[in-house]
Amino acid sequence: MSGLQAGIVMAIAAVAAGSLFEVRPPDAYGICMACHGRDLTNWVVNDVTGWRLTVAPASMVFPLLTVVGVLIGAWIAAVISGEFRFRKPSKPVQNFLYGVLVMNFGLLAAGCSTRLALRVGAGDPLGVIGFGAMVGGIVLATFWIRRQALR
Amino acid sequence: MTVAAVASLIVGITIGFVGQRSRMCFVGGIRDWILVRDTFLLKGLIAFILVAWVAFPLAPLVGGEALGGFGTPIVSAVVLTALGGFGVGWVSILANGCPFRQHVLAAQGTGGSMVYLAGFFTGAVMFHTWVSPFVLELI
Numbered sequence: 001m002s003g004l005q006a007g008i009v010m011a012i013a014a015v016a017a018g019s020l021f022e023v024r025p026p027d028a029y030g031i032c033m034a035c036h037g038r039d040l041t042n043w044v045v046n047d048v049t050g051w052r053l054t055v056a057p058a059s060m061v062f063p064l065l066t067v068v069g070v071l072i073g074a075w076i077a078a079v080i081s082g083e084f085r086f087r088k089p090s091k092p093v094q095n096f097l098y099g100v101l102v103m104n105f106g107l108l109a110a111g112c113s114t115r116l117a118l119r120v121g122a123g124d125p126l127g128v129i130g131f132g133a134m135v136g137g138i139v140l141a142t143f144w145i146r147r148q149a150l151r
Numbered sequence: 152m153t154v155a156a157v158a159s160l161i162v163g164i165t166i167g168f169v170g171q172r173s174r175m176c177f178v179g180g181i182r183d184w185i186l187v188r189d190t191f192l193l194k195g196l197i198a199f200i201l202v203a204w205v206a207f208p209l210a211p212l213v214g215g216e217a218l219g220g221f222g223t224p225i226v227s228a229v230v231l232t233a234l235g236g237f238g239v240g241w242v243s244i245l246a247n248g249c250p251f252r253q254h255v256l257a258a259q260g261t262g263g264s265m266v267y268l269a270g271f272f273t274g275a276v277m278f279h280t281w282v283s284p285f286v287l288e289l290i
Binding site for chain 2: 001002003004005006007008009010011012013014015016017019020021022023024025027028030031033034036037038041042045053054058059061062063064065066067068069070071072073074075076077078081083084085086087088089090091092095096097098099100101102103104105106107108109110112113114116117118120121122123124125126129130131132133134135136137138139140141142143145146
């Protein structure tokens with residue numbers, strides 16, 4: 001399957017989830033790995049500890065399960081295609097910190113890279129700003145890693 | 152509300168499957184284009200935005216809810232969104248994939264991405280316990 005086809009399928013799934021199947025409010029919330037992951041984590045933490053961490057209105061009663069779904073779907077695809085193979089993490093501390101940082105930046109922007117793109121499609125001015133800034137970050141970081149690699 | 156949970160699970164399985172077969176990544180497209188002029192993933196990103204842009208107005212025609220409309224953003228929100236967006240882009244490149252791609256990699260056995268996800272979910276609790284109150288204090 002090509003990237004182009006994946007983009008089309010994912011966009012239709014995202015819009016359908018948000019507009020037809022109550023994955024809202026907020027608007028354009030169909031797919032977001034950061035926000036839905038936050039909703040699931042915080043919902044479980046709230047349930048276990050009785051805290052009151054923020055959860056999006058769409059996840060108030062029962063959390064969105066996008067994260068679980070993606071893991072299941074990708075695992076099925078990997079097993080069918082014979083691509084499932086455990087690889088030991090080479091830099092676990094670094095990877096952990098990247099995860100922490102991306103989640104924090106993502107929640108600050110109210111969306112991971114996927115939802116920022118979705119908000120651009122929805123015409124949200126803040127989404128366009130966030131997406132533009134993200135493209136800036138990607139471009140600079142790419143030149144940075146290339147410089148590091150060539151040195 | 153349970154409809155949303157079930158729908159998000161099905162959507163998740165669908166996009167997870169598709170994402171594994173296509174190696175789809177929302178930051179990788181721009182990176183690959185800059186480094187080697189490869190447009191495989193970039194086409195996916197552009198198609199995602201264009202299809203969403205067309206599909207949002209179409210959804211009400213088949214019984215879906217229309218978008219509520221977006222007001223003019225306030226300055227502090229613009230600054231925070233720009234900072235957050237920049238950070239997501241920068242760190243995702245260092246981490247070698249957007250959050251979606253990391254979930255897919257973790258599901259196909261990549262240990263580094265599993266550790267990334269552990270940090271990811273820890274980060275959610277950290278954000279709402281410390282970072283968010285701190286940011287609200289600032290603005």
